C-alpha cells in the first residue's frame with residue numbers, strides 16, 4: 001500500500017523503514033561482540049544480501065555513529081559486495097576506525113552515492129531522496145562524557161508528510177534539538193532507554209518533540225536481556241507516561257509499527 005509506512009525492528013536500534021517500494025535501513029548492519037545488546041543475526045545479514053525475508057527493499061543505509069551495536073563497517077562492505085544500494089549516510093571516516101576508512105574507500109571506488117556526515121551539534125542538513133521522502137541529518141553528541149569524541153547524528157525521515165525521528169544514542173540536550181527541528185513535531189520518535197529514563201530526556205520528549213508515539217528502542221531481545229532492562233523501561237513508562245503520547249517498547253524480533261496516512 002502506497003500510503004502505509006512500515007517500520008520493522010531488526011536488532012537494537014536497527015530499524016527498517018519502508019514506504020512504497022523504497023526501504024531505508026537505519027543502524028541495521030552490525031554483528032560485532034563487545035556489548036550486551038542484540039546483534040543483527042547472521043541469517044538476517046544473509047537475507048539482506050539476497051533480498052529475502054523482510055529485506056526485499058533495501059535502498060538506503062543510514063548510520064548514526066560507529067559503535068559496534070549500531071554499525072559494523074566490515075559487514076557493510078561485505079553486504080555491498082553482494083547487493084548495491086541507492087545511497088549511504090555515514091559518519092566522517094576521518095574520525096573513525098580503519099575499517100570505516102576502508103568502507104568509505106570501497107564506496108567511492110564502487111561509485112555508490114553517499115553522504116559523509118560531520119555536522120556540529122544542533123546543525124541540520126536536508127537530503128531529498130525521492131518523491132515524498134527526505135532525510136534530515138541532525139548533529140547531536142553521543143551520550144556519556146567517555147564518548148564525547150564520537151561523531152553522532154540523529155535522522156529525521158520525512159515520508160509523505162509524516163516525520164519519524166531516530167535519536168540513536170544522542171545526548172538529551174534541548175539546545176541542540178530546538179534549532180535542528182525548527183518547529184517540527186515528529187509523529188514518531190525513537191529514543192533509547194537512558195534518554196527516556198533521564199528527566200532531561202523526558203522533558204525533550206514532552207515539550208520539544210511532542211510526538212504522537214514514543215518508541216523505546218535500543219532494547220535487547222528477551223533472550224539477550226541479561227540486565228532486565230525491559231522491567232526498568234516498563235516501570236518508567238508506568239511512572240512517567242504522558243497523556244497524548246503513546247509509548248511503545250520495540251524489543252521483539254521483526255516487531256512492526258505501521259503508520260497510515
Ligand SMILES: [Zn+2]
Nearest residue numbers: 065067142169
Ligand atoms: Zn553508541
